[in-house]
Structure formats: C-alpha cells, structure tokens
Amino acid sequence: MVENRPWLTVLSHAVVLIGLVIIAFPVWMTFVASTHDQQTMLRSPIPLLPGPHMVDNYVQILTEGYGGRFGSSKHTLELGWGPAKISITMSTIAMTMINSMIMALGITIGKIAISIIAAFAIVYFRFPFRMWFFWAIFITLMLPVEVRIVPTYGVVASLGMLDSYSGLIIPLIASATATFLFRQFFMSVPDELTEAARVDGAGPMRFFWDILLPMSRTTIAALFVIQFIYGWNQYLWPLLITTKESFYTVVMAVSRQANVVDSVPSWNLLMTMAMLAMLPPVLVVVFMQRQFVRGLVETEK
Amino acid sequence: MAGVSFKDVRKTYDNKIEVIHGVDMTIADGEFIVIVGPSGCGKSTLLRMVAGLERITGGEISIGERVVNELEPKDRDIAMVFQNYALYPHMTVYENMAYGLKIAKVPKAEIDQRVRDAAKTLELGQLLERRPRQLSGGQRQRVAMGRAIVRKPAVFLFDEPLSNLDAKLRVQMRLEIKRLQRELGVTSIYVTHDQVEAMTLADRLIVMNAGIADQIGTPMDVYDRPASVFVAGFIGSPAMNFLAGRVAEGGRAIELAGQGGARATLALARATTAAAGAAVAVGLRPEHLAPADGGPLELTVELAEPLGADSLLHGRFGESRETVTVRLPGHVRANPGETRRFTVDPGHVHLFDSQTGKRLADA
Amino acid sequence: MEKRVAFNERWLPYLLVSPQILITLVFFFWPSGQAIWQSVLLEDAFGGNSRFVFLDNFTHLLSDKDYYASARLTLVFSALVASVGLGVSLLLAVMADRIIRGATAYKAFLVWPYAVAPAVAGVLWGFLFNPSVGIVAWSLAAIGIEFNYVINGNQALALVVIAAVWNQVSYNFLFFLAGLQAIPKSLIEAAAIDGAGPGRRFWDIVFPLLSPTGFFLLVVNIIYAFFGTFGVVDSLTKGGPAKATEILVFKVYNDGFRGQDLGGSAAQSVILMIVVIALTVVQFRFIERRVHY
Numbered sequence: 001m002v003e004n005r006p007w008l009t010v011l012s013h014a015v016v017l018i019g020l021v022i023i024a025f026p027v028w029m030t031f032v033a034s035t036h037d038q039q040t041m042l043r044s045p046i047p048l049l050p051g052p053h054m055v056d057n058y059v060q061i062l063t064e065g066y067g068g069r070f071g072s073s074k075h076t077l078e079l080g081w082g083p084a085k086i087s088i089t090m091s092t093i094a095m096t097m098i099n100s101m102i103m104a105l106g107i108t109i110g111k112i113a114i115s116i117i118a119a120f121a122i123v124y125f126r127f128p129f130r131m132w133f134f135w136a137i138f139i140t141l142m143l144p145v146e147v148r149i150v151p152t153y154g155v156v157a158s159l160g161m162l163d164s165y166s167g168l169i170i171p172l173i174a175s176a177t178a179t180f181l182f183r184q185f186f187m188s189v190p191d192e193l194t195e196a197a198r199v200d201g202a203g204p205m206r207f208f209w210d211i212l213l214p215m216s217r218t219t220i221a222a223l224f225v226i227q228f229i230y231g232w233n234q235y236l237w238p239l240l241i242t243t244k245e246s247f248y249t250v251v252m253a254v255s256r257q258a259n260v261v262d263s264v265p266s267w268n269l270l271m272t273m274a275m276l277a278m279l280p281p282v283l284v285v286v287f288m289q290r291q292f293v294r295g296l297v298e299t300e301k
Numbered sequence: 302m303a304g305v306s307f308k309d310v311r312k313t314y315d316n317k318i319e320v321i322h323g324v325d326m327t328i329a330d331g332e333f334i335v336i337v338g339p340s341g342c343g344k345s346t347l348l349r350m351v352a353g354l355e356r357i358t359g360g361e362i363s364i365g366e367r368v369v370n371e372l373e374p375k376d377r378d379i380a381m382v383f384q385n386y387a388l389y390p391h392m393t394v395y396e397n398m399a400y401g402l403k404i405a406k407v408p409k410a411e412i413d414q415r416v417r418d419a420a421k422t423l424e425l426g427q428l429l430e431r432r433p434r435q436l437s438g439g440q441r442q443r444v445a446m447g448r449a450i451v452r453k454p455a456v457f458l459f460d461e462p463l464s465n466l467d468a469k470l471r472v473q474m475r476l477e478i479k480r481l482q483r484e485l486g487v488t489s490i491y492v493t494h495d496q497v498e499a500m501t502l503a504d505r506l507i508v509m510n511a512g513i514a515d516q517i518g519t520p521m522d523v524y525d526r527p528a529s530v531f532v533a534g535f536i537g538s539p540a541m542n543f544l545a546g547r548v549a550e551g552g553r554a555i556e557l558a559g560q561g562g563a564r565a566t567l568a569l570a571r572a573t574t575a576a577a578g579a580a581v582a583v584g585l586r587p588e589h590l591a592p593a594d595g596g597p598l599e600l601t602v603e604l605a606e607p608l609g610a611d612s613l614l615h616g617r618f619g620e621s622r623e624t625v626t627v628r629l630p631g632h633v634r635a636n637p638g639e640t641r642r643f644t645v646d647p648g649h650v651h652l653f654d655s656q657t658g659k660r661l662a663d664a
Numbered sequence: 665m666e667k668r669v670a671f672n673e674r675w676l677p678y679l680l681v682s683p684q685i686l687i688t689l690v691f692f693f694w695p696s697g698q699a700i701w702q703s704v705l706l707e708d709a710f711g712g713n714s715r716f717v718f719l720d721n722f723t724h725l726l727s728d729k730d731y732y733a734s735a736r737l738t739l740v741f742s743a744l745v746a747s748v749g750l751g752v753s754l755l756l757a758v759m760a761d762r763i764i765r766g767a768t769a770y771k772a773f774l775v776w777p778y779a780v781a782p783a784v785a786g787v788l789w790g791f792l793f794n795p796s797v798g799i800v801a802w803s804l805a806a807i808g809i810e811f812n813y814v815i816n817g818n819q820a821l822a823l824v825v826i827a828a829v830w831n832q833v834s835y836n837f838l839f840f841l842a843g844l845q846a847i848p849k850s851l852i853e854a855a856a857i858d859g860a861g862p863g864r865r866f867w868d869i870v871f872p873l874l875s876p877t878g879f880f881l882l883v884v885n886i887i888y889a890f891f892g893t894f895g896v897v898d899s900l901t902k903g904g905p906a907k908a909t910e911i912l913v914f915k916v917y918n919d920g921f922r923g924q925d926l927g928g929s930a931a932q933s934v935i936l937m938i939v940v941i942a943l944t945v946v947q948f949r950f951i952e953r954r955v956h957y
Contacts, residue, residue: 008862012759016770019756023777023833026788029799033791045802114683121680126670133681140692141944146891146913147936150920150929151695151702159690174687191668192387195354196448200401201375204671210400214391233781235895236917255783255899258790267797274787281779289772293838296778 027278033271034058041267057272065091066257066269093273096250099168100232101280103249106169107231112223115178116216120208122179123186124194141176146236153240163244172237178223181298185219186212222295225288229281250277303365303378303455304330304488305351311359312346312512320346322512323360328505331486333479337499338509339535345460347509348492352381352458364456375405380449381458385465386441388433388448394420395429398448412451419447422481439470446481457482459491463498475501496536500524508532526651530658533584533651539613542590542625544583545655548575555583555650557597558621565597565619570647571663575654581661584651587613587628596644600627605635614641696937702930721931730907731915731932738911741825742889749829749885750878753836758866760837761844771841778834782827782895789827790900813901817908820901824909827900828893836881843877844870883947887940912936 029048033041036051121127122134145152152171161167189212197207238249248256254277257270285292305328312321321343328334336344349355351362353374361368369377380401388397395416402412420426423443433441442462449457462478463471479502482489493499499506500520508516508523508531516528527533533541546555552572557565567583575581590598598618606613612633615626627643635641652661703721725731760770780788792800795812804811813820847870855865894913897903903910903918910918916936920929 005862008762012762013766015759016756016763019752019759020770020773023774023830026785026792026830027777027780029792030788041797044797046797046799048799114687117680118684121677123667124671125673125677125680127674127677130677133685136688136693137684140688143692143696143937143940144887144891146894147916147940148692148695148699148933149917150926150933151698152691153921154698155691155695170687171691174684174691179684187667190385190387192383192385193389194667195349195352195374196381196383196387196389197400198354199352199374199379199381200448201373201404202400204673204676206404207671211389211391215389217391229779233779233783233895235781235783235898239898240921251781251783251895254787255895258787258899259902267791270787271791274784274791277784278780281781282776285776285779286772289775292775296835296838297842 030271030274030278033267034275036268038266038268046267053268057268058276061091061269061272061276062094063091065093066266066273092245092248093250093253093276095246096248096253097276097280099165099247100249100251100277102165103168103234103238104228104231104280106165107172107234108224108227110169110173111175111178111227112220114173115175116182116213116220117208119179119182119186120212123183124204124207137176137179139176140174141180145172149236149240156241162241163247165247167241168234168238168247168249172231172234178227181219181223182216184298185216189215218291218294219298221288221291222298224295225284225292226295228284232281253277304328304332305456305490306363307360308362309360310347310350310357310362312343312350312355313358320512321350324507324514326507326514326517328488328490330488333482333489333491333502333504334507335491335493335499335503335505336507336509337493337496337535340494342509343512344492344494344507344509348458348460348490351377351456351490352379353377375401378455379458380452380454380456381460382445382449382462384461386433386445386462388441388444390433393430393432394425394436394444394447397433397444398451401448401452415451415453416447419450422450422484423447438466439474442466442474446478450481450485455488457487457489459489459493461493462491464493464495471498478502496538500536506536508535510535526660527584528660530582530584530653533653533660537586539587539626539628541584541586541651542623543653544585544618544621544623544625546581546583548573548577548579548581550577552577555581555652557583557618565599567597567645567650568647569650569652573652574662575652580655582653582655582658584653585625585645586649587626589645589649590627590643591645592629592641593644594642596642598643598645600625600641600643602635602639602641603637605633607632699930699933699937702926703934705927705930721927722935725928725931725935733907734910734912734915737821737907737909738890741821741893741909741911742886744821744825745828745832745889745893746882746885748825749832749836750881752829753833754840754874754878756833757837757840757844758870760841771838774837775834777830778832780831782831782893783899784895785827785831786824786896786899789823789830793823815905817905820905820909824893824896824900827896828889831896832885832888832892836885839877839881840874843874847873880947883943887943890936890939890943 029046032047032050034057035054036047037053037056040047040051118133118137122130156162156167156171159167161170193211194207197211202210233251234249235251235255238247238252242248242252250273254270254273257273307324307326310321310324311319313319324347336347338344346355350357351364351369353369353372357370361370363369364377364379389400392400398416398419399412402415407415416429417426420429423446425440425443425447428436428440428444433444436444442465445462459478463474466474475498478491491498491502503520505517505519506523507514508528510529510531516523516532518526523532523536527536527541530543534543544557546557546567549556549566552575553569555567555569557567573581600614600616600618602614602616603624604615606615609632611628611630613626613628614633614635615624617623618625653659654661704718705716705721756774760767760774763770777785790798790813792798793811793813795801795814801811811819813823851869851873852865855869860868890911891913893911894917897909897911897914901909903914912932913936916929916932919925919932923929
C-alpha cells in the first residue's frame with residue numbers, strides 16, 4: 001500500500017482472520033463431531049475439540065454403514081472379468097462414494113470431450129448451419145437443469161435411463177460453458193499456427209490431435225476442476241432419477257440421512273459421512289487451486 | 302527447384318471486393334523476389350495465394366511446370382516462414398522442425414539427418430531440446446527458418462519474417478537470410494513493408510499498391526527509374542520530394558511553379574514526350590540536391606536534423622507549399638529562416654504525369 | 665470474430681458437433697419444449713388424460729396465493745443472499761488485498777467452501793443450529809436467545825440465507841479480489857499524491873472501478889439464489905416450516921414430484937425460464953458494455 005499505517009494492516013489481518021474462523025467453523029465442528037462417539041455427541045454442549053474415535057467412525061461408515069436406514073445392506077462391487085474377477089463388499093456409503101466418483105468423472109470427461117470437438121468444429125470449419133449449431137448450444141447457457149427439471153425427468157424416464165449411470169451422467173454433460181471456454185481459447189490461438197500446420201501437411205484431425213489438444217492442456221485442467229466439483233455436488237438430479245440405493249450419490253445420502261429422524265441420531269456417524277462427501281472436491285480445490293481459480297474466472301467470462 | 306509464374310492472378314473475397322487486380326510475372330529458378338508495399342496493398346494475400354492459404358479466384362499460379370491453383374499447401378512443394386514464427390509452443394525445437402517430415406512419413410533416420418543438418422547451418426545445435434518459450438526472438442526466427450529448410454522445398458515463402466525483431470537483430474538476420482538463400486539457391490518470395498529490407502535482399506522487387514504491381518524490377522532499376530509517384534515516394538529514404546511544374550517549350554526543361562520572381566527552371570537530360578505546358582510532378586531525391594550558389598532552387602530552412610554521417614535540412618523551395626528534405630553529407634549547421642540555394646543533376650530529375658502519377662517517358 | 669483459416673471438409677464438422685447437438689436436443693430442447701407444451705395442458709394425476717387448457721395453468725398460478733407468497737419469498741431470499749454475500753466478500757477481499765504478505769495463504773483458506781455441495785452445506789449448518797445438539801443454538805440459548813429453525817419460520821429463512829451465503833462467499837471473494845488486483849497501482853498512488861487517504865481512495869477510486877465486477881456478481885448471485893440453492897433448502901428445511909422457506913425452484917419440484925401437478929409445475933418452469941433468460945440477457949448486455957468501456 002501507498003503509505004505505512006500499521007493499525008490498518010493489523011485491522012486487515014484481524015478482519016480476514018475472523019472471516020476465516022467463521023468460514024471454517026462449520027467444517028471444524030463437522031470434523032470434531034466425526035471424532036467422537038455417539039454418547040459424547042448427545043451431551044450438551046458438544047465438545048469443540050476432536051476426540052479419540054475418528055478411526056472407529058470412518059471405518060464403521062466405510063465398512064458397516066450408518067446403521068438404521070443405511071445400515072444393514074451391503075454392496076458388492078465386481079471388478080474384472082472371468083478368472084481375474086474380484087469382488088469387494090462394502091457399505092452403502094462406500095458405494096455412494098464410488099457412484100459419486102463415477103458420476104463426477106463421467107460428467108467431467110464427457111463434457112470436456114464433447115465440448116472440445118464441438119468448439120473445434122465451430123471455430124475451424126465453415127459449414128451450412130454452423131451458426132445455428134452455435135446458437136443451439138449457446139441457448140443452453142440460459143436454462144439450468146433446475147428450471148426444466150420435471151420434463152427432463154420425463155424424457156429420461158421414457159428413455160429408460162432411470163437408475164443408471166448413463167441417466168446420472170449424460171443429461172448433465174450438455175452445457176455451453178465448456179464449449180464457450182474452448183471456443184474462446186481456440187480464437188486466441190494464432191491463425192498462423194494453423195497455417196503452419198497446413199503447410200506442414202497436417203489435416204484437420206491431425207492438427208487437432210498434434211497441435212490444438214496439447215495446447216489446450218491448461219484450459220482442460222481448469223475445466224476439469226470446475227466440472228468435477230459441479231458433477232460431485234449434483235443433488236437434485238440424482239435425487240430424482242435414482243430409486244435404488246445402489247445408484248445413490250454420497251451427497252444425496254448425507255442429505256437423506258440428515259432428514260431421517262432416528263430414535264437415537266448418530267451425529268458422529270452422520271458428520272463422518274458429511275466429511276467424506278466434502279473431501280474429494282475440497283481436496284481437488286486445495287491441490288489444484290491455480291486451475292480452480294482460472295477455471296472459475298474463465299467459465300464466467 | 303523451380304520457378305514461379307503468375308498469370309493475371311486475381312483475388313476477390315466473398316463480399317465481391319477485388320483486392321488483387323491481376324498480377325503477371327515470371328520468377329526464375331533461384332531468384333530472390335521481394336514483394337514490398339504499404340499495409341493493405343495485397344502483398345501478403347498474394348504470398349498466401351502462392352502458399353495455398355488463400356483461394357486463387359482468378360488467373361493461374363504455377364510452381365515449376367505445375368499449375369497449383371487447386372493443390373493443398375502441402376502438395377505445392379513450398380515452405381513458409383511466418384511473421385510471428387508460428388512455432389508449435391508445446392513441441393521442442395527438434396519436434397517443430399521435424400513435424401512436417403513426420404507427417405510426410407519421411408523415415409526417422411532421414412528426418413534426424415535433415416534436422417541436424419539444418420540446425421548446424423543455423424547454429425541451433427544446442428537448442429534442439431528447448432521449447433519455443435525458452436528462446437529469444439532471433440532464435441525463434443532461426444527455428445522458423447529451420448523448419449522451412451528441412452523440407453527442401455522448391456520455393457521459400459517469407460511473410461514479414463523480421464518485423465517482430467529489434468532493429469539490430471533485423472539487420473543481422475537479413476544478412477543471414479540472404480546468405481542462406483544464396484547457399485541453397487532456392488527460389489524465394491519475401492513479403493515486407495520495409496523498403497530497406499526490400500532493397501538489400503531482392504534480386505527483383507515487386508512494388509505493390511492497392512492490389513496492383515506498380516513496378517517489377519531490380520532494386521536499382523526501381524530506385525533510378527521509379528514507374529510512378531507511388532513507387533518513387535515509397536522506395537528511398539528520406540522519401541523523394543515532389544514539386545509541381547510545367548514542361549517548358551521544346552520539352553527539354555521544366556519550369557517550377559511558385560518559385561517567386563526568379564522562375565526556377567530545371568534542365569532535363571533527355572527531352573520528355575509530354576507536350577509543352579503540360580502539368581507534371583517533378584521528383585527530386587533528397588540525396589540528389591547539391592548546394593550551389595546561384596542554383597535554381599532556393600530553400601528556406603525550417604529545421605536541420607544532424608544524423609551524424611549526414612544531415613537533413615527540412616524546409617520549402619521558394620513559395621511552394623510542399624515541404625522538402627535535402628540530405629547533405631557531414632554535419633551542416635543551419636538556422637531556421639536561413640536560405641540556401643541548390644541545384645540538381647539533370648539525370649536525376651524524375652517526371653510524372655500529374656494526373657495519372659505515371660512516369661513520363663523520354664522522347 | 666472469425667478465424668482467417670478454415671479447413672475444407674464436408675462431413676467432418678457435422679460429425680464433430682453431433683454429440684453435443686444430439687445431447688442438447690434430447691435433454692434440453694425436448695424437455696424445454698415439453699415444459700412449454702405441458703404448461704398449457706391439464707393432466708390428471710394418473711397421467712391418463714390430458715386436455716388443452718391454453719393459459720389456464722398460468723392464470724390459475726397467478727391467482728394462487730401460495731405462488732405469490734413463494735415469489736415474494738424468493739425475492740426477499742435472493743435480495744438477502746446477494747446483499748449479505750456481496751457485502752461480506754467485498755469486506756474480506758478489500759482487507760485481503762491490503763495484506764501483501766500472506767495474501768495467497770489467506771486466499772487458499774478462503775476458496776474451499778465453494779467445493780462443498782449445497783446440500784452438504786445445508787447439513788453442516790443444520791448441525792450447528794440443531795435445537796438439541798447444535799453448538800451455536802446452545803450458545804444462543806445460553807445468552808437467552810431461543811433459536812429453533814424447525815419451528816420458527818424467520819429463523820429457518822435466516823439459516824438458509826447463512827448457509828447459502830457461506831457456500832457462495834468464496835466465489836464472490838475471488839472475483840472481488842481479482843477485480844481489486846486489476847486496478848492499476850499507479851491510480852492509487854496518483855490519488856495518494858492528490859492527498860486522498862485510504863478511505864477516500866476506496867470510495868473515490870476503487871469502488872467505482874470495482875462496480876463492473878460488483879454488478880456482474882450481483883446478477884450471478886441472484887441466479888444462484890434463485891436456482892443454485894435447492895440443495896441447501898432441501899437438506900435444511902424442505903421448504904418449511906409452513907412454507908417459510910419454499911422458494912420458487914423448490915415449489916416447482918414440490919408441486920411436480922410431490923404434488924403431481926404437472927401442468928402447474930410446468931407453468932412455473934416456464935415462468936422461471938423467462939426469469940433466468942431475462943437475467944442472462946441483462947448479464948450479457950452488461951458484459952458487452954463492459955467490453956466497450
């Protein structure tokens with residue numbers, strides 16, 4: 001800053017620190033709750049510092065489940081084929097984490113894949129109806145899935161995609177944001193690079209694979225972070241189209257469990273679930289912060 | 302190796318605007334041709350039509366014996382050096398140079414040989430594993446040239462390759478390009494807006510103006526006998542001075558307008574074909590004006606600029622409205638308002654039709 | 665803006681856009697069209713018969729007290745979310761921008777709430793304010809404030825606002841901070857030489873230059889409050905108590921899936937579509953203007 005005013009600097013630190021504490025507090029309490037046993041959590045006031053039962057809680061949630069509604073059923077995941085087949089038995093919660101991961105990755109990869117090729121076509125080719133396609137994609141920016149939820153459900157139901165991964169993923173991968181981000185990036189790629197590639201003898205797909213795709217790495221990384229969070233945090237959509245527990249996502253499971261009135265609520269286990277539901281996207285943001293910030297700023301430009 | 306020929310080459314964009322109005326010329330094998338002109342004159346478009354990056358909408362371009370109008374760039378046997386180098390940012394120097402050969406499915410060993418040879422010629426040996434971002438402007442320029450050389454094309458195309466470099470490097474790279482072209486003997490077409498580059502590099506120049514090749518000739522030809530007011534003003538620095546005048550009786554002298562009572566008359570080396578009394582534009586190069594007591598031209602000095610080796614005097618001749626520039630060797634002091642008299646060798650008087658701007662023929 | 669070069673291929677571009685176009689057609693245009701179509705039909709609850717009722721669903725909706733209540737609530741809710749959210753994050757951003765050393769560390773600690781799902785955010789805040797075990801509710805009770813969002817509608821709304829703001833604050837913070845850092849330091853220095861103190865500089869220089877960012881965030885936050893907060897509401901209050909937190913997007917879902925009133929829900933969808941299109945248009949007009957500015 002321009003002049004040296006110590007008290008202003010102190011004030012700034014103080015305000016930001018208080019903001020930080022308030023913002024972190026709910027997550028801290030969630031973490032604390034996930035480290036105590038049920039009895040401690042029923043005492044009032046509940047403790048503010050972690051207890052000794054962290055490992056017990058996480059192990060129970062991942063192997064046994066919550067108890068009650070999500071307790072008894074176990075899920076078996078089969079991997080591989082023929083003699084190499086292995087099956088893993090796990091709790092419903094662990095299963096929902098896997099579902100969330102499949103959904104988040106499916107949405108992320110699907111979105112990036114279909115958007116990058118659509119943007120490539122729109123930027124690098126001239127063809128009849130090009131602008132029609134452009135506007136058809138553009139208009140999807142305007143209507144979030146929440147707005148047209150009932151008829152979209154109807155369409156997915158009539159296509160027989162309820163209770164399936166394709167139903168969880170495919171309807172959410174059509175979005176203009178990624179297409180626009182790639183389009184913007186492609187527009188910034190110098191024309192001369194394309195011309196150099198043409199002189200070098202590269203056809204369109206060769207140019208795409210050898211030049212454009214490697215150059216798009218940072219854009220892809222930024223989108224990956226944003227879309228992973230978007231996919232993982234989906235709530236309304238999986239809530240609608242899944243009826244079988246084996247397709248629930250972890251976010252859904254947490255919310256459902258929180259709203260089930262048990263005779264003796266196991267807050268410690270519920271908060272353990274909440275921690276698990278937060279962990280992957282938070283880790284992605286923390287470890288890919290630069291890409292996250294970039295993605296956030298650029299997708300909204 | 303091959304020559305290039307243009308037959309009434311035209312370019313019309315989708316909006317029906319014609320930007321190249323019919324260019325005809327034949328480039329000999331191994332010749333270094335520079336297309337020069339101000340921005341927007343169509344010089345880059347013409348080059349890109351040779352490269353196959355712009356459609357040829359009229360006429361024919363042939364490379365060697367082949368008409369290339371409908372051929373893809375890669376099939377035209379050309380290589381191109383771009384203004385911003387257009388190096389692939391994610392590939393190393395080696396990969397950049399090898400890319401075209403890789404696509405053409407040249408055997409690996411041969412690619413390696415050619416890339417290393419080119420790197421040696423261009424002194425890029427140490428840099429093969431670097432990426433473009435880690436190179437200086439001059440090095441990037443060399444890599445761009447290397448990429449062109451490894452393809453062993455029939456024609457090199459250069460699109461303002463030096464305009465992104467600083468002045469010193471530009472001179473150095475200019476020499477290098479010239480040397481390389483001599484060594485390899487490859488037909489080259491080079492586009493620039495810089496007349497110094499044009500003069501120094503070219504075997505022959507094409508001076509373009511508004512989609513027309515105003516003059517095609519050797520640099521000295523273009524300098525000594527510019528075909529139009531435009532060419533005369535564009536080639537040469539500082540630019541040629543123009544004065545209004547009339548052809549005197551007999552066509553062997555020019556009377557300059559606006560020179561006060563003492564009407565200045567310039568003698569001509571050869572009689573002009575223009576009729577007596579015809580209005581003409583008289584072109585005099587700053588370096589051809591010589592101080593002479595009692596000379597026909599009286600300069601009222603407005604500003605003197607010492608450049609070191611020589612000096613420029615800016616001012617007006619008599620009462621004429623046009624400002625003129627005179628170039629004198631050494632350090633010349635002159636105060637504003639001072640007057641000096643100049644003369645000019647009759648062989649260095651250029652005459653242009655004041656209507657069409659075309660050079661007037663000698664009788 | 666167009667590329668100078670284009671590849672000449674006849675079928676390839678169609679092949680390349682087809683996945684995106686196909687998915688858009690099936691999961692976007694078809695349902696959107698259906699929403700519009702259904703909004704003019706009256707369907708009985710068993711999905712058997714439907715008849716064309718023209719704008720009846722809309723007139724019915726617009727004469728429905730519940731709908732008005734929900735619309736009014738949504739306006740209040742989004743005004744609260746936007747104003748509290750922008751205020752808090754602007755304060756944090758301005759303070760963080762002042763801090764030279766450690767600013768990136770603070771930033772790292774402030775960005776992650778964005779990664780928490782709205783539905784999970786609802787659960788977290790519900791836990792803090794839970795009438796029986798919530799630590800905040802307990803503390804409030806200790807100083808004599810009875811807080812029970814399960815019964816008290818205003819408290820429920822306040823809690824939903826807090827959770828929604830918490831979820832969005834990092835987003836606003838990042839944009840404000842980027843906006844602040846984009847203001848040339850020389851402007852601030854010039855103002856300081858002109859004799860303006862820190863507060864003066866903020867109001868006269870920083871604030872006006874930050875207003876484009878602020879306006880952009882305002883629109884984004886309103887859209888977020890309208891549509892992005894479904895998860896918060898569903899896991900915290902389910903629209904209750906007594907519809908005190910039933911915002912429009914929740915009502916669409918409630919009427920369509922719980923109430924099986926497809927026509928009414930579709931009519932609500934259509935109205936929401938119009939709202940979101942209007943907001944988006946405002947946003948784009950504004951971005952256009954900013955480009956020229």
